[in-house]
Amino acid sequence: MHKAYDDPQTAGVALEHALLVSLRERPATGIELTRRFDRSIGFFWRATHQQIYKVLRRMESEGWVTASAGDARSTERRYAATKAGERVLADWIGSPTPAATMRSDLAVKLRGASYGDRSKLLGHLDDLVAEHRTRLAHFEQLEHEQFPHTDGLSGHDLDTWLVLRGGIKQEQFWIEWLTEYTAAHRKATP
Amino acid sequence: MHKAYDDPQTAGVALEHALLVSLRERPATGIELTRRFDRSIGFFWRATHQQIYKVLRRMESEGWVTASAGDARSTERRYAATKAGERVLADWIGSPTPAATMRSDLAVKLRGASYGDRSKLLGHLDDLVAEHRTRLAHFEQLEHEQFPHTDGLSGHDLDTWLVLRGGIKQEQFWIEWLTEYTAAHRKATP
DNA sequence: CTCACTTGTGCAACTAGTTGCACAAGGCGT
DNA sequence: ACGCCTTGTGCAACTAGTTGCACAAGTGAG
The missing domain is CATH 1.10.287 (Helix Hairpins)
Incomplete structure (x- = not known):
């Protein structure tokens, strides 16, 4: 029916995985992840907060992360990796990466x-x-x-x-x- | 009416400019450009033939390049940069580039x-x-x-x-x- | 001649990422 | 108590690039 996205050859799509790495280091809200990307992780990957929110929602719907209301009565959503997400990340880390080309x-x-x-x-x-x-x-x-x-x-x-x-x-x-x-x-x- | 694309701040969009550089070195067909990108120019920029054809058509409609039937009675289209294209390229080369971040x-x-x-x-x-x-x-x-x-x-x-x-x-x-x-x-x- | 193969062009549908904006909730100064 | 600023979340519309396929025209082998 729809184009399945479970092709095992898929190698790109790194933002998901970068977020999973960050969430395994410590659960976080979207904005906290954005700030991490502006800092330590940011010198090898860059993303806007909009993109991060979008991807977090998709990851949630695929069961890779869960969201919990962090501070009560706020709109804040604190994300953490699920077991499924950990498995996805581990599989990806073990998969081969094609040699990078420059793109500058x-x-x-x-x-x-x-x-x-x-x-x-x-x-x-x-x-x-x-x-x-x-x-x-x-x-x-x-x-x-x-x-x-x-x-x-x-x-x-x-x-x-x-x-x-x-x-x-x-x-x-x-x-x-x-x-x-x-x-x-x-x-x-x- | 439509979103104009003439914002002078625009810094990205490099495939157009990479093609212009290549065409100034020597006029070429889409497939020849693709092969150049697989070779000498290819270690700093990569593009599929589909993407190259798409962009060439857009550049033609914007008057940056012209196409001429190369070998008669063939579907081949040989592109060359126009004066307008040369000016666009020169402007872009003189514009500042933000420092690259890694994205790996x-x-x-x-x-x-x-x-x-x-x-x-x-x-x-x-x-x-x-x-x-x-x-x-x-x-x-x-x-x-x-x-x-x-x-x-x-x-x-x-x-x-x-x-x-x-x-x-x-x-x-x-x-x-x-x-x-x-x-x-x-x-x-x- | 005809069938398979290569070359050159291109469309369609998709994923990824950017830019501009909106809006709700809480903090704070006066 | 009111307006204003910041924080956190998110939508909409767009540009850029990828993947899969199609198709026409020439090429070469049996």
Whole structure:
């Protein structure tokens, strides 16, 4: 009748799973999840509150999460993962992920720079590098505060640290690449 | 009447612009563009042929490109950028780009690994690292073949090389991060 | 010649995510 | 007690991209 969504090949659809991870760490309302996505989890996934509410409702109707009225006589709905949700998450984590490809506006601009105003682009790139440096500094401070010694880490704590490391490496990637780009062009056309 | 799409703030919508870049390099049919996206340009942007045809039609109706019957008595349509399209592209290249955030399934899995089968995940990560090493080798070979000496490069050639450098750095990022992840966990739980 | 195969184009139906807005409930200042 | 701000939830309309399929025209093998 309707297009079933239980194709076992399905690999994408990560927002559901990201929410399940967050809810397993600790039950939360929609807005709390939004704020988490703006913070620690946010450097590898981003979502608006509207999208999060929509997806939470769908997950509830599929039985992956339950909602309970948190603070009485409020409209607040506090979500938690169900056993079914935990199983869905575990299955997904164990499934293979295709290698990521980049999908970056900026790379398109760099490739096409000779069809536009290169000096203006180079100016924007300076701003971007500065922004990435700020984010890098922020992440490094988080690492310093939350993981002062990393030798004994294991399990979920180790995961959290290593994902933060990924955020740091990602910022370093951008800084290096964009710096190489601007330097090469400023050297070629002084 | 209808929702106008000429908001100057619009920053996303990169497929149009990626196609314009490709068409300025050389006019092409839909399928040729698809193949280019599977190759050189493909390591920073990916699109299906259906999506490309759809967007080309829209760009044609907006006057950014023109189509001409390439090989006579065939259904083939060969596209080229118009002056208007060139202007749109130039404007876009000169506009600021927000800093990219990651948006990666895999990062979610790494963060949530303790809620699934970690040894299975580590196995998949080994496969992914192997795949990224293969792609890295491929990109490095491209660099070696197409840019044997990079000292005198400037303009569009320099852009092409630097974007390829970005692809290489991106692959290195993945290899380093995933290797760090698997090594740390295998050390923590031998 | 004809049948299977490839190439190039495209539609239809769907999922995912964005943008703009609405509205209810509680807190707070004056 | 009144207006105003913040918090939390959510709908509506839209853009972007994916998946599955169709179909016409040329190509090559038996």
